[in-house]
Amino acid sequence: MGEGPVRVAVVNDYEIVVVGIAGVLAPYAERVAVVELDSGLPVATEVDLVLYDSFGQPQGEALDVRSILGSSGARLVVFSWNTQPELVEQSMRAGASGYVSKGVSGAELVAALERVHAGETVTPQAEADSDGAFGHWPGDAEGLSPREAEVLALLCQGLSNQEIGERAFLGLNTVKSYLRTLYRKIDADSRTRAVLWGIDHGFRPDRVRHRVERDRPEH
Known part of the structure; x- marks a missing residue:
C-alpha cells in the first residue's frame, strides 16, 4: 500500500x-x-x-x-x-x-x-x-426509512412493483408493504401523488x- x-x-x-x-x-x-x-x-x-x-x-x-x-x-x-x-x-x-x-x-x-x-x-x-441510518437519503428529513425511501426513489423512476422488487431484491409483498407505509407518511393516496411528492422532495436523480x-x- x-x-x-x-x-x-x-x-x-x-x-x-x-x-x-x-x-x-x-x-x-x-x-x-x-x-x-x-x-x-x-x-x-x-x-x-x-x-x-x-x-x-x-x-x-x-x-x-x-x-x-x-x-x-x-x-x-x-x-x-x-x-x-x-x-x-x-x-x-x-x-x-x-x-x-x-x-x-x-x-x-x-x-x-x-x-x-x-x-x-x-x-x-x-x-x-x-435498515440502519448511515448518512442521509432523500426523504429522511420527512421521516422515511432508508428502505421506504429507496422504494419511492424506484417508483419515481417509473418502475412497476415487480421491477422495484427485482431492483431492490425485495419480495413483491414487501414492496407493497413499504408502499403502504410510505404513502401514509407522505399523505399520498395514489401512485401519481407519491411520485409528485417525491419529485418535490429530492427524489429526482x-x-x-x-x-x-x-x-x-x-x-
Missing part, C-alpha cells in the same frame, strides 16, 4: 446520498480521502477505490462496473443495505472488489476500504439486512460531480 490516505470517489445518483457518506468519512481523512462525489456521472479523477452506494441503483447482475469506474482505474466497493448472499455473489461476479453492509460504523467502513485497497476481497458476514480538492462542482 502506498503512502498517504486511500483516495476514494463516492458514487450514487442522489447528491444527498454521496454528500452524507462523505460527511461520515470526514473524521477519518488521514486514512481515507474522499476526493470526488459523483451523481449520474462516471468517475473522472484517478482514485484508488470507488464506493458505490446502491440506493436506487442497479445491483447484482445489473451492476455495470466499467461504466461506473470510467477511466479511473480504481477498484469498486458496493455499499448496500441488501446483503443477501446471492446479491453479493452476483455483484462480485460483475466485477466488484468488495461489498460492505450499511450496518457498519464509519470506522468499520474505513477499515473495510483499507482492506480492499490492500488487495483483500471483502464481503459481509452472514447477517440480516440492515441528480447529475453533478464534485471534485473535493478543488471544491468546484461540474454540471
Whole structure:
C-alpha cells in the first residue's frame, strides 16, 4: 500500500446520498480521502477505490462496473443495505472488489476500504439486512426509512412493483408493504401523488460531480 490516505470517489445518483457518506468519512481523512462525489456521472479523477452506494441503483447482475469506474482505474466497493448472499455473489461476479453492509460504523467502513485497497476481497458476514441510518437519503428529513425511501426513489423512476422488487431484491409483498407505509407518511393516496411528492422532495436523480480538492462542482 502506498503512502498517504486511500483516495476514494463516492458514487450514487442522489447528491444527498454521496454528500452524507462523505460527511461520515470526514473524521477519518488521514486514512481515507474522499476526493470526488459523483451523481449520474462516471468517475473522472484517478482514485484508488470507488464506493458505490446502491440506493436506487442497479445491483447484482445489473451492476455495470466499467461504466461506473470510467477511466479511473480504481477498484469498486458496493455499499448496500441488501446483503443477501446471492446479491453479493452476483455483484462480485460483475466485477466488484468488495461489498460492505450499511450496518457498519464509519470506522468499520474505513477499515473495510483499507482492506480492499490492500488487495483483500471483502464481503459481509452472514447477517440480516440492515435498515440502519448511515448518512442521509432523500426523504429522511420527512421521516422515511432508508428502505421506504429507496422504494419511492424506484417508483419515481417509473418502475412497476415487480421491477422495484427485482431492483431492490425485495419480495413483491414487501414492496407493497413499504408502499403502504410510505404513502401514509407522505399523505399520498395514489401512485401519481407519491411520485409528485417525491419529485418535490429530492427524489429526482441528480447529475453533478464534485471534485473535493478543488471544491468546484461540474454540471
